[in-house]
Amino acid sequence: GAGVSQSPSNKVTEKGKDVELRCDPISGHTALYWYRQSLGQGLEFLIYFQGNSAPDKSGLPSDRFSAERTGGSVSTLTIQRTQQEDSAVYLCASSPRQGSHEQFFGPGTRLTVL
Amino acid sequence: GDSVTQMEGPVTLSEEAFLTINCTYTATGYPSLFWYVQYPGEGLQLLLKATKADDKGSNKGFEATYRKETTSFHLEKGSVQVSDSAVYFCALSNNQGGKLIFGQGTELSVKP
Numbered sequence: 446g447a448g449v450s451q452s453p454s455n456k457v458t459e460k461g462k463d464v465e466l467r468c469d470p471i472s473g474h475t476a477l478y479w480y481r482q483s484l485g486q487g488l489e490f491l492i493y494f495q496g497n498s499a500p501d502k503s504g505l506p507s508d509r510f511s512a513e514r515t516g517g518s519v520s521t522l523t524i525q526r527t528q529q530e531d532s533a534v535y536l537c538a539s540s541p542r543q544g545s546h547e548q549f550f551g552p553g554t555r556l557t558v559l
Numbered sequence: 560g561d562s563v564t565q566m567e568g569p570v571t572l573s574e575e576a577f578l579t580i581n582c583t584y585t586a587t588g589y590p591s592l593f594w595y596v597q598y599p600g601e602g603l604q605l606l607l608k609a610t611k612a613d614d615k616g617s618n619k620g621f622e623a624t625y626r627k628e629t630t631s632f633h634l635e636k637g638s639v640q641v642s643d644s645a646v647y648f649c650a651l652s653n654n655q656g657g658k659l660i661f662g663q664g665t666e667l668s669v670k671p
Contacts, residue, residue: 449602478658488648488661501656536603540657548659550595550603 447471449551451537457557458527466522466554470539477520478540478548479512483533491535494520527558561586565649565662572639572669580634580665582623582649590651592616592625592632593659597646606634606647639669 450469458464470477479491490504494514505511509527514520524531534555538548566581584590594606594616607616612627621636632649649662 476657480659480661487663488650488659490658490660493656493658495656501658504658538603547605547608548657552602 449537449539449549451535451551451554453554454552455555455557457559459559460529461526463523463525464527464556466524466535466556468520468522468537468539468551470518470520470537471549472518474539474541474549475517476540476542476548477514478538479520479522480536480538481533482536482553486533488536491522524556527556529558532556532558561590561651561653561660563649563651563660563662565647565665567663568646568666570665570667572667574641574669574671575638576669578634578636578639578643578667580647580649580667582632582634582662584630584632584649584651586630586651586653588653589627590653592623593650593652594621594623594632594634595648595650595661597648597664599645603648639667641669641671643667644669 452467475496477494481489492512493501509525512522534553536553537551540548562585591610593608595603596606597603607618609616609625615624623634646664646666648664650659
């Protein structure tokens with residue numbers, strides 16, 4: 446079946462612009478995660494959605510970052526007023542249920558802020 | 560807070576050599592432990608896991624044993640192949656929603 450998909454695969458933007466990154470999880474997966482992979486910081490957790498529960502936003506690095514998940518499926522990560530330090534690969538993962546022991550990762554969106 | 564530390568790379572080995580990649584963790588409670596692998600140009604994928612002390616995870620010839628007394632989850636393979644060249648990430652989940660905390664990653668390069 447289809448895996449986790451993310452779009453765009455690459456995004457180049459200018460400092461100060463807003464960007465939106467999209468994640469389509471595996472159908473039926475109730476848990477959705479966003480991570481960031483950068484050279485200096487490795488792989489960092491950003492935010493987690495589980496069903497209709499309030500998201501765990503504890504990993505978001507600043508209030509310029511936000512995410513939503515509509516209809517319990519597709520998720521959008523928005524970065525406002527992008528900075529050069531936001532350049533990274535943004536990974537989305539989904540899981541069949543909360544606390545499941547495997548997360549299925551998408552290919553990522555490579556964001557470059559000039 | 561919870562954290563994972565793994566040996567720095569890159570690690571370069573000849574084909575058929577023995578592989579060990581060290582991983583230690585700090586966590587409250589009893590986390591689940593994972594090794595994820597990222598092959599060149601591909602996404603992260605689960606390699607193996609262990610959910611309680613003394614469990615051994617294994618897959619594709621790789622093994623790791625959950626050692627609570629040493630808070631370790633070292634990855635081993637008896638005979639590596641060129642196709643094992645990848646970046647390996649050790650991770651833990653403390654089951655608070657299942658979010659993963661990753662180590663820095665270790666790049667493995669296997670030469671023929």
